[in-house]
Amino acid sequence: MVSFECDYDNGAHPLVLEALVKHNNARPTPYGFDEFSERAKRRIRQACGLPDAQIFFLTGGTQTNATTIDSMLYQYEGVICVGTGHINVHEAGAVEFTEHKIITLPDNHGKMEARVLKKYLDDFMADGNRNHAVHPGLVYITFPTELGTLYTARELDDIYQVCRNFDIPLYIDGARLGYGLMAEGCDITLPYLARHCDVFYIGGTKIGALCGEAVVFTHGNAHKHFFSIQKQHGAVIAKGALIGLQFEALFTDNLYFQLARHAIEKAMQMKQMFQEHGYEFYLDSPTNQQFVILPNEKIQRLEKYVQFTHWGPYDNHHTICRFVTSWATTDEDMNTLRDCL
Amino acid sequence: MVSFECDYDNGAHPLVLEALVKHNNARPTPYGFDEFSERAKRRIRQACGLPDAQIFFLTGGTQTNATTIDSMLYQYEGVICVGTGHINVHEAGAVEFTEHKIITLPDNHGKMEARVLKKYLDDFMADGNRNHAVHPGLVYITFPTELGTLYTARELDDIYQVCRNFDIPLYIDGARLGYGLMAEGCDITLPYLARHCDVFYIGGTKIGALCGEAVVFTHGNAHKHFFSIQKQHGAVIAKGALIGLQFEALFTDNLYFQLARHAIEKAMQMKQMFQEHGYEFYLDSPTNQQFVILPNEKIQRLEKYVQFTHWGPYDNHHTICRFVTSWATTDEDMNTLRDCL
Amino acid sequence: MVSFECDYDNGAHPLVLEALVKHNNARPTPYGFDEFSERAKRRIRQACGLPDAQIFFLTGGTQTNATTIDSMLYQYEGVICVGTGHINVHEAGAVEFTEHKIITLPDNHGKMEARVLKKYLDDFMADGNRNHAVHPGLVYITFPTELGTLYTARELDDIYQVCRNFDIPLYIDGARLGYGLMAEGCDITLPYLARHCDVFYIGGTKIGALCGEAVVFTHGNAHKHFFSIQKQHGAVIAKGALIGLQFEALFTDNLYFQLARHAIEKAMQMKQMFQEHGYEFYLDSPTNQQFVILPNEKIQRLEKYVQFTHWGPYDNHHTICRFVTSWATTDEDMNTLRDCL
Amino acid sequence: MVSFECDYDNGAHPLVLEALVKHNNARPTPYGFDEFSERAKRRIRQACGLPDAQIFFLTGGTQTNATTIDSMLYQYEGVICVGTGHINVHEAGAVEFTEHKIITLPDNHGKMEARVLKKYLDDFMADGNRNHAVHPGLVYITFPTELGTLYTARELDDIYQVCRNFDIPLYIDGARLGYGLMAEGCDITLPYLARHCDVFYIGGTKIGALCGEAVVFTHGNAHKHFFSIQKQHGAVIAKGALIGLQFEALFTDNLYFQLARHAIEKAMQMKQMFQEHGYEFYLDSPTNQQFVILPNEKIQRLEKYVQFTHWGPYDNHHTICRFVTSWATTDEDMNTLRDCL
Known part of the structure; x- marks a missing residue:
């Protein structure tokens, strides 16, 4: 059959596994403060063209979304997402579990449209009763989308402009980021994407790793206590090098x-x-x-x-x-x- | 002007106020365990035709919705509601604040349709990946709806049958219950409504009271520690007679x-x-x-x-x-x- | 008997009730934006000697504590309290319900001691693993305490100095504030108390009102969306004048x-x-x-x-x-x- | 140095790593429904002497504690723990993050004492105001404790008897379970421990694995939707075989x-x-x-x-x-x- x-019904790429075997006895500093994680972060920063990006490693996609989104929102804020978005349909309510509402917009083939987003935000700002509603605090999109579609560079730029005009950060779920960036006709590069959002994650689980996602805050905007929030979410693993080693391998020689x-x-x-x-x-x-x-x-x-x-x-x-x-x-x-x- | x-930009009906004045020195037992609250409950049970209904008094609508819904759901469950439903748009995320997702369905002039509900539940049960989704644990409708429309007796019955077939309780938000029951052409009576749902609330704030809503669990199905849940929500007032007295007055002589x-x-x-x-x-x-x-x-x-x-x-x-x-x-x-x- | x-097994003081009756037909603006609430706030500001204090009215003590504390904390932060503190023992977990830990310190006859607080904070700051612990984000004391004891002016000052040195705000639960301020030998006045904390509440329920507590943010430090947080907690009542009117009466002629x-x-x-x-x-x-x-x-x-x-x-x-x-x-x-x- | x-500043035991390498191309069913996980569960059941135990694999200790505890509690319930307990001091508030209070008891060298537990529960049941307090819903102990001490068989039995008398389940945090069971003079075996609690976890991270903990519900008492709760907590990894394979190796030939x-x-x-x-x-x-x-x-x-x-x-x-x-x-x-x- x-x-x-x-x-994700497979193991690790051989080079990833080899890295784990090779450094198994290295006695790394726990909780992700090891040299492999540091090197992996350095390489990711380089690949993104963001020398100052703040990077955190988490284990899986749902965990990464819930932790990152929770870290970006005040308690009274929600996250905007298309109705077909992954956090809205396939994560067992992990975002609501952190007490935040997912504010849904209609999608176009899985994609959020800048004009729909703008209209929602315009209407919200114009609503005299908006203090009785959930305040939008973050925009969430996926690249590629749940339906395998891709934003063009122009579309992403349009969305990000709306976000900036309303002073709301943009988060890109990149569970399958590589499969988007390497797709036929994709006009978005990793550095372009990194410059057109406030935070995104690079999915490892679906592209060569056993587990692991890399959250990238693009401009010094990570919560100052992101580590504690991560811990509070049960999203810190003691042997953080497990993920660091895998990402170091994945970001070596363009693997x-x-x-x-x-x-x-x-x-x-x-x-x-x-x-x-x-x-x-x-x-x-x-x-x-x-x-x-x-x-x-x-x-x-x-x-x-x-x-x-x-x-x-x-x-x-x-x-x-x-x-x-x-x-x-x-x-x-x-x-x-x-x-x- | x-x-x-x-x-709700008014005070109390004179008879309600009179009750407060008349019994101001009664030294009632705190936390709603007073004689006035007991009498009010007795009268509401009678009006509903449910001699065994369990009744709790809360202060306002958002509080009542969040507390009641939270008390009816397991942590992994969500509440089904039309997109225009009050809890989804005008309660500042009070339901999500209790960690539960609002699962939205399209509405028809503010109303949920039994066939739309059935289709959603059929699809959910048929979904092999439903353990990755939020489980529906409660259906929420309002009577009248946000748009002032009303369910017919037949429509309510249809919805309740779907709920029963899927073993999911039905909750009716009655912030304006009286204005629905007394409407032109309404073919639903209070006893009929009470027999066609598992829990509902009778709104006092909008109909004659200064504050107060009465939650009615129709068949011994209140959470055994509803009081503690109410307290945990900050929804217990020390001088519970304030609400009991008002409801006693409202349910005297059909007021x-x-x-x-x-x-x-x-x-x-x-x-x-x-x-x-x-x-x-x-x-x-x-x-x-x-x-x-x-x-x-x-x-x-x-x-x-x-x-x-x-x-x-x-x-x-x-x-x-x-x-x-x-x-x-x-x-x-x-x-x-x-x-x- | x-x-x-x-x-709190009584009604309202006659003058409070009279105010409700007198203005019952005033058609006040809903949600606490009415003239009575405004006048009440003005009088409270005057009594506190804080012309710029931000004031919010809530219904009861547990609700007030949970809402205020939640509004002052980031998600990863907890509130420091003595083990006998009201929020720790008699509020059914309303603070934890907002996802915040209560960090308990030993008490001295119900009171927190400045040196115990300082030691805890010193130890926390010195702990290399503090990112794995709950960060202290607020100090909570009650005046009077659960045991009816009072802080002296000096003791309160000492605690507030510790708070300021560690940049952690101080919140005083004043459910029985009046009974403390008017006590034999109390050397704290309302203005003194107001100058020695960041936020406190004036309990109405236990002193003359039917319901209602007034939260006072002493120096422009209320959360900019406190109203939305209040709404999210189910802590806004539609007819806010109910509380405003009572506080106006209570703060007229020193009542x-x-x-x-x-x-x-x-x-x-x-x-x-x-x-x-x-x-x-x-x-x-x-x-x-x-x-x-x-x-x-x-x-x-x-x-x-x-x-x-x-x-x-x-x-x-x-x-x-x-x-x-x-x-x-x-x-x-x-x-x-x-x-x- | x-x-x-x-x-946990090490890698995996060579036999554990070997298992990962050997089966890297097995294309296992995702989300822990693979044959390796099944075999691992079978072996753990056998080692525990509990042929019907329900077993779930999670990634790390904090995540395991928060998910398991949350799955065992109603919303209004808390978990009893000694003040020095791991969940109370080193998990960044992960339990409170799920809205549950940790009710702390004094410890004796890191251990909970049966008589202290009994006294607390007796007092709680005798308290006429207990509906205003957090209801105890679970007892949490660690084996070994935070201080490296161990319960004797008799002490564990005493605690479990108290739990059963009050109909409150007992959960044992076994982050270092093996180090306890193999200690000098320990008179508790794995089957004995498994028969004297309702749920416990076998820590893998600290004993030979790269990551992974095995939660064991001892008598068919796992929440029927534990998987969804796990998912909601971000505690499911797509490639569940990563943990299954490790536990299979650990429970082969007594490793x-x-x-x-x-x-x-x-x-x-x-x-x-x-x-x-x-x-x-x-x-x-x-x-x-x-x-x-x-x-x-x-x-x-x-x-x-x-x-x-x-x-x-x-x-x-x-x-x-x-x-x-x-x-x-x-x-x-x-x-x-x-x-x-």
Whole structure:
């Protein structure tokens, strides 16, 4: 059975694992104050073109979102997000658990639109009763989105301008950041992205690591007690070098981007395969998630050999199916899929 | 200046105030364990036709919603509500402050539709990843709704059946309960409503009291430590008789319903006035809130004499305006409005 | 049956009630933005000698403590309090409900000692692992304390100096503020107290009002969105004039202080009565709470005529009993007690 | 420089690392539903003698405590703990962050005493005002304690009997469980411990793993939606096999206990070394944490070669120092220490 169900049903990239093995006896300083974490941060800063960025390592995506968002908000503030946003639908209420409301806006193929955001903020500011409402304190977007779509450089800039005009910081969830940056036609680079938001995270779990996400505060704007907030969230691990070592490996010789690029290539091959068989797509994704419309009887046959996700019904006879490639997708995986179509 | 801005810019009904004055020296047992509160509960039980209902008095609507909802949910559960629902838009995040997510559904003129609710719950139960989502633990509706509309007996029954089929309790926010029950054409009585939900509250603040809401658990389903939860929410007042006395007065000789009926009569007069002048309504409300579409220049002139709320823009030249009557609306108020139209 | 059980088993002072009756038809602006609340604030500012103090009205003590403390803390901070402090023992976890830890210090007859506070803060600052601990963000004391004792002007000054040296604000819970200020030998005035803390509240519920507490931020240090935080806590009432009117009455012609003085006089009479009968006191309280050591068989007989609180066992044959006077204590109450001793 | 500062400044045991490397390409089911996790659970159940125990893997200690405690409590309940307990002092308020109070009792050398617990619970039940207090909902102890001390089998039984009499579950924090069970003179076995509590966790981070703790609900008493609560806490990692694989290795051929035993042997050697040099101990610890009273000038010289923790001042000239051994402590480490004494 071959799996295209997700991009985290695998282990670590061999070079990442090698780093863990090689330095296993290094007796690193606990809680992330070790030399490997420091070196990893240095490399990430360099890759972002932000020599002064403040970087923290956390274990997983939900934890990273809840901790970062909580650290950026006052108690009476909420975070703005499209209705399909990951924090709104797939994190078991981790943000609300920190007492903050998620203020939802309609999305356009998974993306927030600058004009919709502006209208919401204009209306909020014009509302004489706004003190009875949740104050917007942060804007959250994902890159790529839950639907595998990407913001253009212009779109991101537009959103960030709105944020700046209203003095509300912008946070980018980059659980699959690499798969976005390396996508076909993506006109956003890591330094561009880093300059167009206030905080973002670089997902490691889905791109080569066993676990680990790197939160990047872009301009000295991390909460001065972020570590304590992280601890309070149960988001500090004693052996912080576990994550530092992995990110050091991922940001050595462009490994992170090569892994991401590999997944994109496989995704584009897959796209072509489906197209050659005449299947249509729910939307046009340039990233490692492909949403294909399949006849229901086809799905039954396919599932004998291939795992994938039923995203939702398309019509009475068709279902939207999600196929995901990753850095670990092999030629054998692709061949099996090809043979089944 | 005459005000139709809201139904809480007034004092107490004279009979309510009289009760406070009359029993001021009674030295009642604190924290709501006094004889007046007991008598008030007895009368409310009788009015509801629920001899075993458990009743608690709280101070205001937001407090009542947050405390009641929190008491009904496990930590991982959320409350289902239409996007326009009061808890979702006008309570400063008081529900999220208790760590619970508000799961929003689209509304139909302010109302939740049974089929939309059923579809959401069907989809949730069918979702293999539902353990990564917020579990629905309660359904919240308002009667009347934020838009002054009412559920029919049939619609309420349909919603309650869905709730029961999914074993999820139904909570009705009755901040303006009387104004709904006494509305033109309303086919729901208090006992009917009480039999078609698991918990609801009878709003006192907006109908004759200085403060106070009565939460009614309809069938022995109050949390066994509701008092402690209420205390934890800061929602217990030391001199609980303040609310008990008021509700006793309101539920003596049908006062509560008479006051509500008065407001409805004034609202219907107002409706006719606007109609006679050719104005149209944003929607057809049978309750004490009327949403009229007014030309912007008319609004400017009107506001010299009358206070009301700008609900939102209708088009470039018109605005939706909300006019609210209450038990305290006088003939003079009505005459002033008539003279200005 | 005569009650010395607490100071809140009564109604409102007649002048307070009269104000409510007199202005019942005034149609005040909702949510506390009415003229009565404004006038009440002006008078409180004057009484405090703080022309620029920011004042907010809330309903009860637990609510006031939780809301005020929450507004003063970052999410990772806790509040320092003696173990016997009211928020630590009698508020059902309302502070922890806002996600903040209560950091407890040992008390001296209910009071916090400046040197104990200083040692805790010194140790905290010297602790290399303090980022793994809850950061102290506020100091909470009560005046009078849970045990009816009072800080001297010097003791309060000492505590405030420690707070200032560590840049941590001081909050004084004044649920029974008047009963402290008017106590025998108290060398603290309201203006002195107001100059020696960052925020405090003036309790109305226990001194003449039906409900209501006035939070006073002494130097422009209220959270800029305190109203929204208050709303989020369910601590805003629609008809805010209910509290404003009462405080206006209480701060007219020194009523608040006269009421408090009355209770103190009764308490001192009571003290003398017990002394004359040879009873000893658990501690020497100059305020309206008296803690008497009574033989258990005496208690049984006394309880046929008088209500009071069993504070805790003294030894196998004696119990510490709390007797509380209030502004509403009458000569008849006192005579009944005298006759029973 | 040799470190005795803690038991988590190391990597993974070679056999643990080997397991990660060996199965790196296994494509395990995400979120802990993989075969390795299942096998690990089976082995833990067997080691505990509890074939039906429910087991969950989390990443670190603070996260495990906060998630487990939160899952066991209603919103109005708190957890009982000695003042020196880990959750009360070293977890940055992670428990309060979940809105629950920590109710503290005095400790005896780090241990809770059954009679102190019983007295607290007796008093609580006897308190007529207990509905104004936080209800005790769970008892938390650590084995070994923060001070390296151990409960005897009898002491644990006594505590558990009190818990059962009051129908309050008992939770044992086993961050260093192995170091307790393998200690000199410990008369508690893993099955005994598992039968004398309702939930406990087996710490992996400090005994051979890179990260990971195993929560064991002993008798079908895990919250039915523990997974969702875990997710809500940000405590689920996508690649759950990372922890499952480590625990499978640790519970193969008694590795976990051998590693723990190693640390104890080193600790006992260390104890003898200090004794031979005439140093005294702050308390007699049979576990891997030793608390030695050292002259301050000695400390300065020692710190040139050895890292350890200043636990606190003993007197003006001496300091209590903590030295910790671990599974990774080498003979070289011991020799260095010996040479410096």
